[in-house]
Amino acid sequence: MATELVAVPELVRRLLAGRGLTDEAAVQAFLRPDYGRDLHDPWRLTDMRPAVERLVLAAERGERVAVYGDYDIDGITATTVMVESLQAQGLEPLAYIPDRFEEGYGINQQALAYLQGEGVTLVVSVDCGITSVAEAAWAREHGLDLIITDHHAVPAEIPQAVAVINPKRPDDAYPFKDLAGVGVAFKMVQALAQRTGRPAAGQEKWLLDLVAFGTVCDVVQLVGENRALVHYGLKVMAKTRRVGLRALAEVAGFRLGEVRSHHLGFMLGPRLNAAGRLEHAKRSLELVRSADVGRCAEIARELDYLNQQRRDEQQRIVKAALLQAVQYEADPVLVLADEGWSHGIVGIAASKVAETLHKPVLVAQVLGQHTKGSARSVPGFDIVAALRAKPELFERYGGHAFAAGFTLATDRLPELRQHLAEQWAAQAPAVGSGGLVAELELPGVGELTWETLAALEQLEPFGNGNPEPLIVLSGVRVERLARMGSEGKHLRLGLRDGQGERIAAVAFGWGEHAERLGTVPARFVGCLNKNEYQGKTSLQFIIRDILYE
Numbered sequence: 001m002a003t004e005l006v007a008v009p010e011l012v013r014r015l016l017a018g019r020g021l022t023d024e025a026a027v028q029a030f031l032r033p034d035y036g037r038d039l040h041d042p043w044r045l046t047d048m049r050p051a052v053e054r055l056v057l058a059a060e061r062g063e064r065v066a067v068y069g070d071y072d073i074d075g076i077t078a079t080t081v082m083v084e085s086l087q088a089q090g091l092e093p094l095a096y097i098p099d100r101f102e103e104g105y106g107i108n109q110q111a112l113a114y115l116q117g118e119g120v121t122l123v124v125s126v127d128c129g130i131t132s133v134a135e136a137a138w139a140r141e142h143g144l145d146l147i148i149t150d151h152h153a154v155p156a157e158i159p160q161a162v163a164v165i166n167p168k169r170p171d172d173a174y175p176f177k178d179l180a181g182v183g184v185a186f187k188m189v190q191a192l193a194q195r196t197g198r199p200a201a202g203q204e205k206w207l208l209d210l211v212a213f214g215t216v217c218d219v220v221q222l223v224g225e226n227r228a229l230v231h232y233g234l235k236v237m238a239k240t241r242r243v244g245l246r247a248l249a250e251v252a253g254f255r256l257g258e259v260r261s262h263h264l265g266f267m268l269g270p271r272l273n274a275a276g277r278l279e280h281a282k283r284s285l286e287l288v289r290s291a292d293v294g295r296c297a298e299i300a301r302e303l304d305y306l307n308q309q310r311r312d313e314q315q316r317i318v319k320a321a322l323l324q325a326v327q328y329e330a331d332p333v334l335v336l337a338d339e340g341w342s343h344g345i346v347g348i349a350a351s352k353v354a355e356t357l358h359k360p361v362l363v364a365q366v367l368g369q370h371t372k373g374s375a376r377s378v379p380g381f382d383i384v385a386a387l388r389a390k391p392e393l394f395e396r397y398g399g400h401a402f403a404a405g406f407t408l409a410t411d412r413l414p415e416l417r418q419h420l421a422e423q424w425a426a427q428a429p430a431v432g433s434g435g436l437v438a439e440l441e442l443p444g445v446g447e448l449t450w451e452t453l454a455a456l457e458q459l460e461p462f463g464n465g466n467p468e469p470l471i472v473l474s475g476v477r478v479e480r481l482a483r484m485g486s487e488g489k490h491l492r493l494g495l496r497d498g499q500g501e502r503i504a505a506v507a508f509g510w511g512e513h514a515e516r517l518g519t520v521p522a523r524f525v526g527c528l529n530k531n532e533y534q535g536k537t538s539l540q541f542i543i544r545d546i547l548y549e
Contacts, residue, residue: 127181
């Protein structure tokens with residue numbers, strides 16, 4: 001029986017055409033992700049077969065297995081996915097998340113020694129390990145088997161282990177290269193299920209809530225296989241069995257039954273990440289895995305409190321970093337460092353500074369003779385490739401094109417600045433302006449209807465590689481305006497066009513423009529949104545940029 005075609009509104013066709021999708025088959029495939037069609041064969045990943053066979057042997061022998069993850073959301077979700085997959089094979093794995101402040105990112109020798117002392121004979125890494133050459137050598141010398149699953153950029157030398165699964169390996173034939181760490185873990189779930197029949201066919205889909213969570217929050221491309229994983233994962237999350245996710249949504253103030261990708265990235269994600277940024281991520285791991293309603297409610301409240309502390313600290317660091325950036329305003333890539341900036345927060349601070357200045361930014365904490373930080377880039381500049389071009393600068397580094405982490409000797413910071421300026425010159429022809437790009441211009445608000453919102457929602461889930469469409473509103477004037485928030489940082493507006501059509505709008509972070517907006521004509525860049533307040537539902541326009549005329 002032929003699949004019924006999706007009705008595609010003209011507005012959606014215009015948007016998709018602007019993103020390079022004009023072929024009808026491609027349009028239909030994009031608008032209707034399919035689990036069977038869009039997920040690729042897990043056995044195409046290099047080293048999947050030896051990894052699966054080693055895990056099957058561990059289950060037959062009743063070995064003690066450890067899952068070694070990372071302290072961010074991708075690592076936490078990947079750890080849980082792998083643990084639950086191994087439990088389905090009859091194993092009772094130990095979950096290990098390193099301490100960000102005491103151990104740092106990735107596999108470390110002391111942790112491997114500890115796990116071996118606990119009787120572990122096989123360690124499976126998730127979302128880390130691709131740069132752990134020395135640690136893999138130590139494990140091999142001490143009779144500890146290691147399976148690495150990762151998705152970060154692959155260095156010139158790959159660790160020697162039982163298996164190294166990473167779609168970015170140069171010798172890997174897997175057709176989709178941009179899986180998150182949790183996505184790679186899920187591919188092993190699929191392969192194990194096909195090999196052993198556990199879990200039963202289709203039951204692995206209950207893990208997709210976590211796959212969606214980690215994929216969205218790791219800001220990988222939401223196209224191809226990732227789009228399908230998140231599409232189905234959001235459906236699973238809306239009816240999730242996970243008590244902890246429901247508790248987290250409750251403190252975040254929204255109904256999980258209406259979850260969208262932006263809820264993951266901006267409401268649930270920051271809260272789940274807060275423990276790993278300020279203390280230890282084991283609390284977040286417990287929340288995701290626990291079935292205890294009372295305990296989950298308690299942890300969710302703790303994470304909500306920690307997230308507020310994180311926001312306060314982030315604002316302090318961003319303000320100081322922007323001041324320091326003035327000293328280096330001529331630098332195409334900013335390297336900002338201070339001993340008072342926690343390296344648990346510098347990553348999100350770097351994101352905010354990069355968004356503000358439209359430049360690649362590295363923000364770091366000076367820890368005596370060593371400096372540890374995070375990098376965030378802009379479209380067109382591959383930050384991890386820039387770091388990789390001079391590996392001798394670093395004690396360790398790794399990441400993606402848009403985000404990376406690094407540690408180096410403090411006295412080499414000036415050398416790092418010079419190196420990145422050279423890398424910018426080498427990559428600059430591919431770099432754009434970094435500003436917001438609107439895809440649709442409307443001469444008034446008449447087309448901002450529920451039908452338009454329904455049409456735009458066909459493009460969900462939104463994220464990196466598939467951004468929420470931005471609209472330019474022209475021919476409108478501000479009819480009413482009020483400041484919002486405790487410090488008046490935000491605006492609530494009423495917009496009216498020449499035909500008398502009106503729409504409510506909000507502009508977060510634009511409070512200082514209140515007086516100017518009353519006197520200077522402007523166009524507004526933003527997106528259409530559904531607002532729910534005191535039991536009432538209405539349309540509103542979220543202003544992201546203001547273009548004065």
